[in-house]
Amino acid sequence: MTRRPDSHAPGRSAVVRRPRHSVSERPFLVIWEATRACPLACLHCRAAAQTARHPEELDGADARRVMDQVAAFGTPAPLFVITGGDPFQRADLTDLVAYGTGLGLRVAVSPSGTPTLTRENLAAVREAGAVALSLSLDGSTAERHDAFRGVPGVFDRTLDGWRAARELGLKVQVNTTVTRDSLEDLADIAELVRREGALLWSGFVLVPVGRGEQLASLTAAETEDVLHFLHDCGTVLATKTTEGHHFRRVALQRRILDAHAEQPRLGPLYTRLHERAAALGFFDGERRTARRPPMDVSSGRGFVFVSHTGEVHPSGFLPVSAGNVKNHPLSDIYRGSALFTKLRDPSLLRGRCGACEFKAVCGGSRSRAYGFTGDVLEADPYCAYEPGSFPYQQELRALTESMTR
Template identity: 85%
Template sequence: MTARRMRTVVRRPRHAVAERPFIVIWEATRACPPACLHCRAEAVTARHPDELDGADARRLMDAIAGFGRPGPLFVITGGDPFQRADLTDLVAYGTSLGLRVAVSPSGTPTLTRENLVAVRDAGAVALSLSLDGSTAERHDAFRGVDGVFDWTLDGWRTARALGLRVQINTTVTRESLEDLADVAALVRREGAKLWSNFLLVPAGRGERLEPLTAREVEDVLHFLHDCGTTPATKTTEGHHFRRVALQRRILDAHGERPRLGPLYGRHMARAAELGLFRGERRTARRPPVDVSSGRGFVFVSHTGEVHPSGFLPVSAGNVRGRPLTEIYRDSALFTALRDPSLLRGRCGACEFKAVCGGSRSRAYGFTGDVLESDPYCAYEPGSFPYRDELRSLTESTRCRPPGAPYGA
């Protein structure tokens, strides 16, 4: 296996992530009609009086543009960002600065063709929508409001017809676990640029949901890897998906398969029953991107607090008092998260730590320590057999020091 082929297993940003994030997500509001079981924001129906106003939001976008070119992807999320009357103006302003702007609305009656046309015409390039069940019964029960499934599907189809790139987000919980193959089939049938699976983090209302076991998560990650040639697939707060991609590339080269559990077998059997792997498929899987909490990723709350992730409720500062560029580059929290040598427990001992590092949000949610082990990872450090090939892979994708250029 050539070094060039190995490097494509995990995609790297083209710039030093210690200097410039790959993606900035702004929680424009926490106002949102549904009452989703997993909601990290514990969203409410009314807007918060201390939300960043239009002038604050423009200053935030100025700061994001100040990171330089290529600018980070800027995602306006919520809550439901359509609850803000100035959403279209903000999209237009970000676009005028040269930012690539995406919008992540909720499935509500605001998800209309008129609103989608407005954000597209203002310059939005993409839309992300949540789908946590393959049927209205499943999805609406998870979202806590009847009709959300139909609103989401209508908005999804409209967005695609308008030329917007669509990402579908699915939260992997005990409730959705056995439905993943059906959701994958729906995503393939309706069409999406990307299917992103969010591995549950115990934050907000998500603290009340039953966690998965590490072995279940391992089966899910391998199933998602196998789905990668049908809908393009990624994970959020599932950074060990990169480990799986590296392992599977090496095992495939040796004609070997991983030893997985019964959940993986059920997923694959259901996928075969649904015809998920029949017909036209992508020529290659979409390589996961080497971006993690505070390392290429930054989240700004509705009140301006800056977090390494929306699922990690530890603030490094507020954009009203300190420039985002300064917080991202220099704060103690962010610089610590970019140093894999500081990780503790099994994550600290793991040979994949520079390219995976585990979910810092989940580590904090379960232990109160952002540098502890990710309890959703079943891998035992040092147990993968092909050490030389693995070393070549992990060294080709390891973090660069600040200012060092990234390869393609």
């Protein structure tokens, strides 16, 4: 196989990052679903968004109480992301951003590519204190992206909003849903993200929830190829995954294999994606001085999701509630609920995830395990790795042990 872009030499940088505080005590990331109202009809929408706001949606006072509870976790406070639906459908969004910022929270906003994604609205949330913006790009062309989002004009609005956000000083994360229909377009999307400029590119490995239940599943082998392609892209773009927790396994494996001048055995999809990216000149541009190590957080373990009605979930893609912020403090739910505590114990994992030597740093997607089996502790069906098959187990143990020092 042709030699791929090199990782940095072992020991020169972290392979996987871990929060500096105990994830059993406080989350690294809190996402609040401000509303499910959204005029788009995205094929994958976990929220099955509607055009009107829900009558039981958290009001402004409820939302401020949630932010008070997030701030109460301590310093450094979790990153607080306001998502939807389309959060710009809330008239009080700017006031809520300002309130969270006043509490010392780092606030990010994740809008949809609707007519509300204007420079004026972006400037308002920036002025209120928002530090980052998350946008979705699911196709490299208007035809591809708008077909996925269900409404014409979304692609152009997204690009316009993206450019305006960067000009306003907002950090921009671009999210791409990895579906069967988008697989062959991923290299072109990567080149578009590189060309337009983004702080981070995230590949969302689909979870069958909401409207996403109607989309065709990837195979485990295809997922593996995608994760390794995203790893390659990390030499040019800062990359991460959403619900692709085995990207951390890939990062560890590739660090060790690179030290041995070896490549993993991958499938034809990986070859096509890499060759397409090379043909586009993706790898010819300026390289990053260091890869962005993936962060070791997952459902209920450094991550918590608060729904539009206040239900607390380990992830927005895991529709099992551990309580409601209207009745119990978020900190009590996160620290003490049976659902969250068992998700933080890798010894409870079942199937191949339970037998895997990477389970403490990967653990698989608990959302996808639940979506396919109804059991949050079962194996992630999108993982192709056979436990114990990595050839350099001693070096792997040394590398993973170094992460906990």
